Amino acid sequence: MPVVFKDSLEHIIAKGSEYLSEGDLDLIRRAYEFTASSFKRIRLLRMSGEPAIIHPIAVAETLVDWRMDGATIAAGILHDVIEDPKISEYQLHATFKDEVSFLIEGVTKLRKFELKTDVDADTAYHHRIFLSAASDIRVAIIKLADRLHNMHTLRHLPRQKQINNCVETQKIFIPLARFLGMKDVKDAYEDIVLKFMNEEGFLHAEEAFAYAHEKEEPFFTRTGGALHQAMCDAGISSRIVRTDYNLAHFHDECMNAAPLSGEMLSGFLTVVVNDDSECYPALGVVHSLYEHLKGSFDDHLQFETADIKRWLETRVHDRGVPFKIRVMTEEMYDVNRRGIIPYLSEPSKLKRTDFLEKRLSEIHDIMHKMRSQGEPSAVEYMTADLFRNEIFVITEKQDRISLPPESTVLDYAYHLDRNTADQFKRAVVNTRPVSIGYRLRSCDKVEIRTDPNASPSVEWLSFVRTPYARSCIMQRLKERPRKHARNDGREHLMKAVNRIGLVHSGQAGELESLIFPVAEFLQMKSLNEFYEAIGYGEIGIEDAISALRAQRKRSAMLSPEQMLPLIPSHPVFARAYDANTITSDKPFRGPVHVCESCSPVPGDAIVMRTAGRKNMLHRMDCRTLSRRAFWSRKSTVSWGQALNAFFPVRLRLKVFRQEDTHRKIRETITENNARFVTIKADAHSVDGLEMLEVILEIADASMLSSIESQILSLKDVVVAIRI
Template sequence: MISDDDLIALVRNYNPKTNEALIREAYAYGRDMHEGQLRHSGEPYFTHPVAVAAILTEQRLDDATIITALLHDTIEDTRASYADVTERFGEEVASLVDGVTKLTNLQLSSTETKQAENFRKLFMAMSRDLRVILVKLADRLHNMRTIRAMKTEKQAQKARETMDIYAPLAGRMGMQWMREELEDMAFRVLNPEGRSSIIRRFITLQKETGDVIHRITGDMRKELEKAGIEAEVFGRAKKPYSIWRKMQEKEVGFSRLSDIYGFRIITQSDMDCYRTLGAIHQRWSAVPGRFKDYVSQPKTNGYRSIHTTVSGRDGKRVEVQIRTRQMHDVAETGVAAHWSYRDGVRTQNPFAVDPAKWIASLTEQFETEEDHEDFLETVKLEMYSDQVFCFTPKGEVIKLPKGATPLDFAYAIHTRIGHACVGAKVDGLRVPLWTRVKNGQSVEIITAEGQTPQATWLDIATTGKARSAIRRALREQDRERFVRLGHELARAAFEHVGRKVSDKVIETAARNLRIPNANELLARLGSAEISTRAVVQAVYPDLVPEEGEEIDPARAVIGLQPGQSFRRGTCCQALPGERIVGITYRGEGVVVHKIDCDRLADFEDQTDRWLDLHWSEGNHAAGYVVTLDLTIGNDAGVLGRICTLIGQNKANISDLEFLDRKPDFYRLYANVELRDTEHAHSLLTALEAESDVAQVTRVQEETKIGARAENG
């Protein structure tokens, strides 16, 4: 374990003005609080907080952060209290320790709903003080370095959580070195065979090609000397997980993966970065599409560097990063550079971003998400995103994540532009909205008045901002549709009891049902959250019979002779609520028809067979089959959505028969089981309001025969 003197020496290397006494006191206090506690490895527990503090000294962090690392488990795991820490070390340190304690208790790998809520808490803690997450990341890094002492199942859980959450979060904060180390240690646990195979192939490659890194760094230094450029050149083989991920993404074997070496050139000035780029491209061939200029267009976390990939005469590709020393410091520590010290003062690095602004940009779109799964998806999209830079026709730069589309570009400009988007041009050529934009392209968005977001856009958009805006707009559109549908359902329901619907009637119903306003009532009615029966009863309780048990289907019709049975005619499929008559058949009972059924014309001269019937008053079971003739759009997921809509309206589909299939539409018969005419009207209105339904009607048997003849 590092002693207090050694830890203070590490801090003094970059901060000679450090408060040695306070760090020494925190060291002693933490050691006393953890006295007698052991880690899984059997070591004294306090070795862990000390190691975390040492990791943070590598980033040259301030005294408050180092002390927080020493105490980060005291409030949770010892007799120490918030008040005690505040009294000894001040409010700033106590608040940071408390923040780390709360993060430790978050189960970020739990169920999706709980995970999303815990992600909210994570970002809230980050927004209060980003140093909390810096300590937590260092804590996770040391735990992963010592993970072999844990039980096997615990190792797998921690490794998965690290791979899914902490590693990408470190990368998003600009701490690429930490991301790579976390990923590689998690990879060692989750796929030890895969990692071993990569290492074995590396060893074989080195035997075949010799020391490639030494040879290429030597060649680069010579080229820079020729050009009169002072710079440092470093080379390294990429981490096993980084190579494994490239193999998976590109679906190629190790032997075909060429850019497995990375080189870094650190120059004296911005101008030297571009001079170095020229010298490298003169000596080696640049690989098309593999150039990124993050110097002129920095990432949001402050990262600046020029990236290029070049290939030599042997065809081997290598990646080269070119940056200044100040850019390199930010690239190593990312957002943490804001708190870095050098020679006793906080480093005034011009490339270090303001943490408050950075966290505000990161959390802006999260705050608008109401749905847990939407929020979780947005967080993960943003954490994993790399960036591309595109231009508006006026030359303004728009930053987007890798894989973004013109639709994302439109929403990045303004939500209003995104909603009105009908097309796009990339570099002057019209392209589909699902096209992936690339670095340096000019994108022009074509808009149209009256355009509204489509549900299919969710499959096209990739950014959290765009997807959130589309979902909000679709929810609002659904609400408008539900209000219209609710009004139609209310009209039919009130007419059914001999009353007319009006604004005053709806307002009265809303007031009596304790619903905020008339529109909210109609929206709930249209979305089937409340029933038409409840709405009518709220205004005219005497006109609505009390709900009781469902009517026995065998006794659903009144007017039959004792012992007579009945069945519904398949020609007209009469429903409770419709006027009906019966036609008697010797030995077959009675067939029930609607009063306007065309088949009744066949019995005009047989009046002795007619019976005057009517349906029993009350609640009928949803067991009366009606055939619907549907014409729907031929798009992915449409049929599923229509079936779901029918189910949401409490109707069961007993049979589907496809009549016609065209590139742009389907025509089909759907047999649905309904209760009565009100149920049928409600379902038909809902289907007519659905944008994917071109036409829907109830059919007669003659219509069925005609349709089959046309298509058969």
Template structure:
């Protein structure tokens, strides 16, 4: 995986000065100074100062040429979540627009949820709804996620997989929907590395195995295309080879069951021209030079993708009869393909402080669908399932009789299309024609179908079985809404009964829960205008009563949690006293070493100290102590997964190694690579060049010829271990080296 430059604040300001005026650069500098002050003495899992992260987020935004407010929000995006700063502080110092962006990116922290999945879904919903108010919220969040993915190696494996999976499900599709290809591709490739490292490195090896041959072929194709274009006397034409991204290869190999050699667009040429007319002229020249491959031509200029992407794609039998993909687009189309909606928010010198999106943003009508999905349910998990299904899944494109193109989730029916056009059209639908032929209302629309919705003013409305015929959340919501209004009074009575039963089933008293204060909290924390709306939703089955019980009992549960923590504090104090007595006894017996393995606890004597085996800390590692029950203090690396942040049992510990010490410490390494001949010998040779003591080594080969080598060495400190890791990384066919957690 390619390494990215770590920007300093000076690098950032230098880059910004290339496209911003002094006043706007100074705004960003003020934001940096405030963020640096707020994050002072905070560190990331990697051990580097926390402020490095906001600077890298801002640098990604600078690469997109974003406006001063967005860059400033990138620097400030974590101060409300991770420091004592408040949103009102941000508004007072930097204005309402930056406050809005920071608020949109900030996770929900004050509401207690019953599960981490519910918390995650609420955070996603908050982010998406904030994005609908200002698209820059999502652009900052994508930059934040991209830098977090670039530094994912410092987290424990299960967290790497969870974050990578979330990235593939939510953030990469959002980047795609916003048309920001540069971010989408990198998010997908990094996610694949952690979710399926064997496939990732297999593709890397296959890509590298014949790289020179492919490069020579593409260079030859570029030369021939340039010659064809030269004869047409076109000006300002840019032609170059285009690398294929690993995740798109993986999808075609695994999901579409294709072999590596069957993926034609590994070999690709891109042509950038001045005008749409030139696009089609170059296409004609290429088809004159080489025969097009049947079924491999796509005109995204005449029919742009939903994310505004436009280009001509054709696959031809290129030099030597080998398949070659060619993409042809204008410079403006290329900007949109790379930066998507961010290209429309890009900074323009002399612009007003109020940044305005261009009219092209109106084409992002899927924002409206997010709002409609929100109106459909108050359950955050259901909302996110709807977003993933309707906005990020596969789609079909159908025509109205007037020739307008409508995008629908795959599996949609004429009823889905009717409700997409308008609620009244859906409610008064009586039938549908597809390509001029009457079809049933549960017919599955295919791309290219011309669909005519038949309606009648005399229609009595939808029937209850329609909900089983539709796919989109919008259609389901509109159908439910029709019956919800029709049976409102009955639903209110049923809702009261269901909520009362849920309160009792959860072990709470009705008198303690159904207070005026608690009911007002429900109205504040939800989108209901009055309590009867809530009862009607529960009675209709649109809202689970346990979700309301969760809000109603939040104060009761907070009080119970406070009592639990107070009791835990007592237990911890008793544990401290027990440990001290135990260690006093050990001291009398001569068993205690005050600075065991070179580690001491400041201002505390007579505690038994030992290095933990799960993370094997060595001198130079940031460390923390954990008070165990009856076994003294175990010392862990600060980022060890077995250490729980803010645990009351944690104590500060420090290394104290004499300069003349010859003590060696055990360290563990995990190495992954391609299982070629002599790989193990090369690894041992490079390790032995730095470290003379290898305690154990073992290897495990996977079916795809990737090998995992586990190594145990004795070293003096972390600097020596890093030197070993650097030497091993330079071994040919080694993919990565890391320190594992047990």
């Protein structure tokens, strides 16, 4: 046997002998010999300069700590030998049994899982990981252990590779660890990502956490002792654990948020009891000892969390200091930290495995649905549905199902049964009828009512959030004749444009005048083709409306009458400015005023007209300067030191009438550090659009230009122009 790092191997063998058979230990030894010989031959080194064998040994040590089976540990040791050009797939099959070879291929040969859509190389790689994991969950476990050691040695990589690995870990491995309930692994990933992606934030969080931990130690010691004594007095055998947050959680939730005054920041207390039957009595002891904060109790014994955690959680306060307590059994404490691992390694020792079995089943179901779609939505479906935050709803049969947040009753119907959902008529939630677009919340009880004559319409696409439901609806829509799709698309589009006032007359002719250039841009031969694309769901109604809005903006113009002020002689235009605001080729006395008609700002070409002791600034293109008398008294000037000065301007807008349009305009102005003064609407609409005048104060022309373009980019704004 090669002597390279033999001591590390013997450590693995010694630890593995606690639970593995002699045959499994022999398999691990052979895997080590094979890998060490290969690495020695091709002289592989890691970026740290250390022999490459260190990495597979570290992966194997992690897998042994997780008490994985011999085949998984052997595959963890062998997963990098594919780098050796002299080792083939057939050699691996000949040397090791099929199970080990299968796992190695799942980890290393991800290209065999071909996606049915064109995606970038990184996305394809990420999703092949999921496909391979679906074939055997142990592939995912090996990949997680592999990534864990790579992240722990990230400091040896060039900066760009550090960033790439951190981004990939955020996108793929943190959600994967969360989905499998592996909190310890997820926390380790998150802390390392924070360290390398935000070093300043990491160091700040590290320092702040150490301070909070030390400061809160007396409180937790005293409270934990009192709680343990109360449990003993109640005849409940327990241990009290101070549970610390990881640094990434502390950084995101405690440093960047505003927790309740005086709340414990570094962690919480966990009451660990022996049996499920003791959890609720233990909670009663907690609430008898401390005052419960209303609305802060979560029961996750019956319905586990999205990351398959089980506990009772309550927030209480002791002498005015709020803090969190969780109650769980020893088994829950282990599963909450290690997730699916106890089920894979020692299932016979678990009292309850149903929710862990269901999580594994969910992975296979998601992959099956994804593969069955055969459309570009496959990748989207997997990303959206596999690593989701979840809501839990109750079926008519009192079963619990999980859905992504914001899911509607129509999403729920398609999740249950596609054929039933196609005949959707209405839904009843918590005994009350709801609309088709009702967004579900956790613990809602849902009933679906069907109609044999009902069928999906293009409007249904507006009421679903999950890619799977959207894909099912689109498949049914494509089965319809073109004539039906065309009529449905036209009707749906007309309803939408009338609702927002996009077409003033509400007649098809005016709408079609907007559609023609859009359809031509999309290389469609006719309006009917445009309507059919909407009817088949190929063009979303929101996308169609956005394109028609843009076309309306391109064709909109203001008449000279529409350029006249709606708010004449506003006091903000009477402000006087210091003489240092400008520099002049002629001496002048007194303050400087700006012309209300043209409202010049720094950056504009300007002239100054003097009448008596009043000095009036004008833009060079000011219409009042057309009178010859003004030019006879003008001076050539330029902008001087207008420090911290703001100047008034007018904007004329044409907008679609929407409730929040005025608010969005005000927010755009203030977000650019300008000052909003007032807004006024014309009493008479023009072409079905609302005419607005906005007065604001700005620092210079560049600020005004930025505000104009941002206001014009708002979907309800057709024209935004300075007057």
